[in-house]
Each structure stands twice: as C-alpha cells, then as structure tokens.
Amino acid sequence: MIEQRERQSMSRIQGAIEMWICLTDSFVSVVQDGNDLNRMVVRGRRKEHLQALFPEREILLTPDADYVARILVTREEFASLVNRRITEITYDNFKGSVADPALHDLYADFWSLHRRYQENGGQRDRSGHFAWGPGDIQFTPKV
Structure with missing residues (x-):
C-alpha cells in the first residue's frame, strides 16, 4: 500500500526537471521524487502504460492531476528498465x-x-492557435 507521505511526494513536485519517454507500448513522464533524491516518480496518462512497464507494482491513481497514474521507483530500477528497452529495439x-x-x-x-x-528554426508558430499574443496581429493603415 502506498503510504500518505509517498502520496504527497507524488503529487507535489516543485522545480522538477521532466523527461518524457515514448515507448512502443507506453508514454510516461519521469521526475525526481521531491522527498527522496534516489527515487523517481513515473507518471502516465493511462494506468495501462505504467502496468506495461511495472506489472508487479502498485499504481496510484490521480484522476484530478495532470497525469492520471503514478508510481515510485528507484533511479536504478528506472535506469535498468530504460536500458533493457533500448537493447530490445528491433524496429x-x-x-x-x-x-x-x-x-x-x-x-x-x-x-x-x-x-x-x-x-x-525553433520560432513559435502560432498559426491556428486559439489566442493572440504581442506582435501576432499587425494593422496596416489604409492609403
């Protein structure tokens, strides 16, 4: 069972540097645990993505958060998973x-x-964007 302290750690990560990882069967976001420098919080948009990566682990459901599911793992455990997945690439x-x-x-x-x-070239492309920012609209006076 995930303890209350771990639930809080998983839900409030401040100043975290994220890593998005696209795998053939899952998309996850990974950040450092705010309470333990040796742990990572792996977050998924779908619970099934975390289940595919960590089938034996308990998953915390966070339906009101930006990611619907989270899991705590050690840095070594996550690094091992990523390393294994890299070595298994055949496509x-x-x-x-x-x-x-x-x-x-x-x-x-x-x-x-x-x-x-x-x-x-990395310039912002706001075409099709629903909001306008400074400099997005230019008025030309009638002549």
Missing part, C-alpha cells in the same frame, strides 16, 4: 512499431509538432 521505424492506434496517433501528432519546430 527501423518507431511510429510503425506502435500497435495501439490511440498511442500511434499521439506520437504522429508529436512528430508533426517537432517537424514544424525543426522547419521554422
């Missing part, structure tokens, strides 16, 4: 290796955003 096209259609679509959208970022 030559990542998106083509993703079986879950919804996860594939997430990655395809992510790929498109990154491609646009690459093509515009």
Whole structure:
C-alpha cells in the first residue's frame, strides 16, 4: 500500500526537471521524487502504460492531476528498465512499431509538432492557435 507521505511526494513536485519517454507500448513522464533524491516518480496518462512497464507494482491513481497514474521507483530500477528497452529495439521505424492506434496517433501528432519546430528554426508558430499574443496581429493603415 502506498503510504500518505509517498502520496504527497507524488503529487507535489516543485522545480522538477521532466523527461518524457515514448515507448512502443507506453508514454510516461519521469521526475525526481521531491522527498527522496534516489527515487523517481513515473507518471502516465493511462494506468495501462505504467502496468506495461511495472506489472508487479502498485499504481496510484490521480484522476484530478495532470497525469492520471503514478508510481515510485528507484533511479536504478528506472535506469535498468530504460536500458533493457533500448537493447530490445528491433524496429527501423518507431511510429510503425506502435500497435495501439490511440498511442500511434499521439506520437504522429508529436512528430508533426517537432517537424514544424525543426522547419521554422525553433520560432513559435502560432498559426491556428486559439489566442493572440504581442506582435501576432499587425494593422496596416489604409492609403
């Protein structure tokens, strides 16, 4: 059972540096545990993604948080998992290796955003954005 102190640690991570990891069967965000420098909080948008990575571990459901599921692991445990997954790569096209259609679509959208970022030299592309910022609208006086 996840203790109260661990629940608090998993829900309030301040000043954390995140790592997003896209795997063929899961998408997770990883941050350092705010109470223990040797632990990581692995967060998933779907509980099933954490179950795929850590089938024997208890998962804390956080439906009102930015990520719906979380798990605590040691740095070594997480590093071992990532290392193992790297050595198991056999595909030559990542998106083509993703079986879950919804996860594939997430990655395809992510790929498109990154491609646009690459093509515009890292400049913000606000076309299609729902809000306007300074300099987004220019008025031309009538002549």
